[in-house]
Amino acid sequence: MLQYMIILLDDASTSFCHYEVPSGERRLIHLDDLRAAIRLAMIENLTIQFVYPDYELPQEYQEVIDTIDHSDIKPLLAVTPDADVVTINGWEIDNKSLSGRVAVLRTAMSELLAHTRAVKDLLAVVQRLNVVITDLTTLTDTNREAYMHWLNEVGQTVVELYINGQSPQFNLLTDRMMLAAMNNCGAGDTCITLAPNGRFYVCPGFYYDDPENDVGDLRRGFDIKNRQLYKLNYAPICRQCDAWQCRRCVWLNRHTTLEVNTPSHEQCVAAHLERNASRQLLTSIRQKGTFLPDKPEINEIDYLDPFEKLQER
Numbered sequence: 001m002l003q004y005m006i007i008l009l010d011d012a013s014t015s016f017c018h019y020e021v022p023s024g025e026r027r028l029i030h031l032d033d034l035r036a037a038i039r040l041a042m043i044e045n046l047t048i049q050f051v052y053p054d055y056e057l058p059q060e061y062q063e064v065i066d067t068i069d070h071s072d073i074k075p076l077l078a079v080t081p082d083a084d085v086v087t088i089n090g091w092e093i094d095n096k097s098l099s100g101r102v103a104v105l106r107t108a109m110s111e112l113l114a115h116t117r118a119v120k121d122l123l124a125v126v127q128r129l130n131v132v133i134t135d136l137t138t139l140t141d142t143n144r145e146a147y148m149h150w151l152n153e154v155g156q157t158v159v160e161l162y163i164n165g166q167s168p169q170f171n172l173l174t175d176r177m178m179l180a181a182m183n184n185c186g187a188g189d190t191c192i193t194l195a196p197n198g199r200f201y202v203c204p205g206f207y208y209d210d211p212e213n214d215v216g217d218l219r220r221g222f223d224i225k226n227r228q229l230y231k232l233n234y235a236p237i238c239r240q241c242d243a244w245q246c247r248r249c250v251w252l253n254r255h256t257t258l259e260v261n262t263p264s265h266e267q268c269v270a271a272h273l274e275r276n277a278s279r280q281l282l283t284s285i286r287q288k289g290t291f292l293p294d295k296p297e298i299n300e301i302d303y304l305d306p307f308e309k310l311q312e313r
């Protein structure tokens, strides 16, 4: 069931996930479409997340936006004191401005591995850090090993922060410890996106790939074909997997396997490296004292891709 509506306020709205925003002209959503979208969200009882570009919107837009409860996703470069989620692209980060905030850091794998100190410093100040590895599909045997070591090293910092009384939230390491079930991408299932052209898409990435690939518009309403395919129940491997923190990015699936509910090998491997590092992290924190006493241990497993395990049977 749909629960969220993401509204891209402009073609140049920031990315908060794997998709890239093409560098092109600005196109602000029409004010009437913005009003109609808010009305529809109220009728359908959907929570709205507005995604902003890096320039300040005209005052009349802000007035319409403020007519409904919502969340704001804004780029770090924009005026962000009121943003609920701040997106970061690049490493010139003023940590003070991110104190107590929810941040999304988009980075290539090599950049991430080269900026360990910056990530540790961020974790010490933000309320939550989500890292999106934008070139996940290029994961190789070589950088897979390096990623595993990187996760364990940053995990040591997370342990120290816990000992110091902080509770850092970090999607790559702490989510798996906290979750009790799958918590992944809801595109096309719990979440739908409105683009500045007044049409709906499975997620922003589908809009930027092909604006003709819409799933309805503000006049017709929602029209998601084969809607069941976006549900976990229709992903036979994922629904049995216990890498509960895995993003299962629908857009990435579509790009790599041409199926919205079939992930790439690399997505599974990365998610399992993170799962295993979370296992190590949980053990390390528990060696220092009682921690999440109601949560069971995370089992040791001998595979990184459940598809390979299935083929062995």
Ligand code: SF4
Pocket: 237, 238, 239, 241, 242, 243, 246, 247, 248, 263, 267, 268, 269, 271, 272, 306
């Ligand atoms: S690790 Fe692979 S099988 Fe497990 S949830 Fe993620 S995409 Fe699905």
